Amino acid sequence: MREFGYQRAHDVPGALAVLGADPEARALGGGTNLVDLMKAGVERPALLVDLRDLPLDRIEATDDGGLRIGATVSNSDLAAHPEVRRRYPALTQAVLAGASGQLRNMATVGGNLLQRTRCGYFTDLSKPCNKRTPGSGCPAVEGEHRNHAILGASAHCVAVHPSDMGVALAAFDAVVSYETADGPGEVPLAEFYLPVGDTPHQETALPPGALITAVTLPPAPVAAHSRYRKVRERASYAFAIGSAAAALDVRDGVVHDVRLAFGAVASRPWRAREAERVLTGGPATAEAFATAADAELAAAQALPDNGYKVTLMRNLVVALLTELTEEAGR
Known part of the structure; x- marks a missing residue:
């Protein structure tokens, strides 16, 4: 690991000033991803700027009935x-599914959104990786890709985004607020992560030098009836091989509102808008849920060893929406 400096920031302008003055400085939240990457040699910062003293650790109701979550709030x-538990239960479930208790105590909301992929080629400096070294290639396409993307990938990168929390936030139309030296800004989570294309190293729409300050959840009555389900290769702490966040409003057997997002299938949390379109106004039946899942997954481009994810996600959607429908009828 490269020797590095350490500085604790106490306000957002001060943090921006320090980070802006040194292009080799990195912001430190909980460090649960950054420190691992430093140990692997993927990240080699000259300076760590600790953000945990910033006044961004509160969860507050917004005037319109949503919630504003500070960037340094721990998971x-x-x-x-x-x-959160009452109005967005799928978000609570996603966070609890995401890591061990020790990691959740350290990890922050802003850091969770900015975590890098867990693809083995990305963290192995002896292998090429377009996300780590642009133009070097993506060995996962022909190599080990069992847990890699089936949606929205390209020949340049097939890695998946590892966040569980981000999947629930995507389902509920979260908005990311940030601060730069030129002032504040915001971007919907749906536009926060950039498409892979031929530039997988460009991951987010944050301006250079920006700091995430908050994530806002708009009011969504349907979110109170929601659930997150994660499939993994072992029951203990592990990254997903497929996951889904769903919210459903069923009245008289008809779907009036639905939110659906997938995880571990793309380079970003995947909002299943085609499935939502197919479901809205139709019957709340297992057959309809399967049809909607098939409509969303029609765009899947599986590799030789990860085609199982198409079936897995179809079954997961049907099971999750069926459970929510049954609960609504009780």
Whole structure:
């Protein structure tokens, strides 16, 4: 690991000033991803700027009935917050599924959104990787790709985004707020992650030098009836091989509102808008759920060893929406 400096920031302007003055500085939240990448040699910062003293650790109701979540709120505090549990239960479930208790105590909301892929080629400096070294190639396409993307990938990168929290946030139309030296800005989570294309090293729409300050969840009555389900290769802490966040409003057997997002199938949390379109106004039946899942997954481009994800996600969608429908009828 490269020797590095350390500085603790106490306000957002101060953090921006320090980070802007040194192109080799990196922002430090909980460090649960950054420190691992430093150990592997993928990240080699000259300076770490600790953000944990910034006044961004609160969860507050917005004037329109949503929630604003500060960027330094820990994952544990997010999952335990009574309003999150009551109004967006799938978000609580996603966070609790995402890591061990020790990691959740350290990890932050902003850092979770900015975590890098867990693809083995990305963290192995002896192998090429377009995300780590643009233009060097993507060995996963012909190599080990069992847990890689089936949606939205390209020949330049087939890695998946590892966040569980991000999947639930995507389902509920979250908006990311940030601050730069030129002032504040915001971007919908749907536009926060850039398409892979031929530039997989360009991952987010954040301006250079920006700091995430908050994530806002708009009011969504349907979100109170939601669930997150994660499929993994072992029951203990592990990254997903497929996951889904779903919210459903069923009245008299008809789908009035639905939210659906997938995880571990693309380079970003995948909002299943085609499935939502097919479902809205139709019957709340297992057959309709399967048809909607098939409509979304029609765009899948599986590799030789990860085609199982198409079937897995279809079955996951049907099971999750069926459970929500049954709960609504009780």
